[in-house]
Amino acid sequence: MSLSQASAVPLAEVSSTTLYRKIIWRLIPFLCFCYLASYLDRINVGFAKLQMLDTLHMSETAYGLGAGLFFVGYILFEVPSNLALEKVGARLWIARIMVSWGLLSGMTMFVTTEWQFYTLRFLLGAAEAGFLPGVLYYLSQWFPSYRRSRIIALFMIGLPLSSLLGSPISGWIMGNFDKVGGLASWQWLFLLEAVPTVLLGFLCVVILPNGISQASWLSNLEKLELKRLLDQDEGENKGGHSFRDGFFDIKVWMLGGIDFSILLSAYAMGFWLPTFIRNAGVADPSQIGLLVAIPSLAGLIGMLAIGASSDRQRERRWHIVVPFIIGAASMFLSTFFTHNVAITVLLFSLASLTIIGAVPVFFSLPATFLKGTAAATGFALACSVANIAGLVSNSLMGAVMDHFHSPQIAMWIFAGCLLVSSLLVLALPAKTVNR
Secondary structure (H helix, E strand, O other): OOHHHHOOOOHHHOOHHHHHHHHHHHHHHHHHHHHHHHHHHHHOHHHHHHHHHHHHOOOHHHHHHHHHHHHHHHHHHHHHHHHHHHHHOHHHHHHHHHHHHHHHHHHHHHOOOHHHHHHHHHHHHHHHOOHHHHHHHHHHOOOOHHHHHHHHHHHHOHHHHHHHHHHHHHHHHHHHOOOHHHOOHHHHHHHHHHHHHHHHHHHHHHHOOOOHHHOOOOOHHHHHHHHHHHHHHHHHOOOEOOHHHHHOOHHHHHHHHHHHHHHHHHHHHHHHHHHHHHHOOOOOHHHHHHHHHHHHHHHHHHHHHHHHHHHHHOOOOHHHHHHHHHHHHHHHHHOOOOOOHHHHHHHHHHHHHHHHHHHHHHHOOHHHOEOHHHHHHHHHHHHHHHOHHHHHHHHHHHHHHHHHOOOHHHHHHHHHHHHHHHHHHHHOOHHHHOO
């Protein structure tokens, strides 16, 4: 049946539930694995740190700076990368992003000096720039706003999965590969965990269609129904479309500030939790890996539960604010139990459940008031502002750990930022974002 013939067929014959189930199964599992690889290549340096610092004679402050320089490259290239994705198409651009960052992550195994570490971390950030906002923009072209919180939750479970699955694997590599083939275990860590990223990058060319018209697994009738649903949703949402609309919308900058607070806490957990658990009294890297996985499992549960609740109730603001308050309290209290492994893991699990759990709801917001180039710009700009948190979080934590041998001051600041961001969330117009 041609597209013109399909247009004459009643669209009621196409079930939207069945249609979206098909799209979900075709796109989301693959993109979830890509995001898992993305976050794993970003934070595995937290495990490598357990041995790499002694090998390279590197201080906590130097490590924090190097870990943070990733985000300088990421921030500088975020908006240009997302605009390129809109022009080139998701399939080729996401493939380019993944292959380049996978190769650079693997090259970290050859680092011998602090400056080499700094340079590769910067280049890794530049290579990965645009992946997350690019995928979020891509998903907005397939799913209407009222479905996005749950869809983004399904995609972003790659974040907690990267720790849930990656932490035990990273701990196992660190504990079993030392001196194999003449390489240190931290070198094997970077090498082995880069391989899946490069392979997934090449698979993007095969699996991802650039748009609805190129989805060979949808019938013409299904394509028409999908376009109708998206046009209907866009008709209800009169957001801006141009680059200027995305760059100068105050709500985009507010979202960047909110995400900044999320990432301060998320990166504190992602990059430093192995160190916190070791300082609490656990020496074996394999045990550390298993314990780090527990908060990650909590984050996965939180994403699915909070995202589903937000879509079901068509409410966004309080599904972010309440988790922020609980997460801030958990991070604040964790500083009083730094030598108790059980309570440390429990409090970080609660923080992960709530803070990471609210992330999909947050990322459903930009497309409620932006479309087209404005959406591509807005997604990337909000992520760019937010990712300054990666530099701040890691640099501040490194300096605090070197000078005070405790994360207390940094964690209090991060908790305070979450509370301030709760006010920013409540300042967003409910009528616009509760879609």
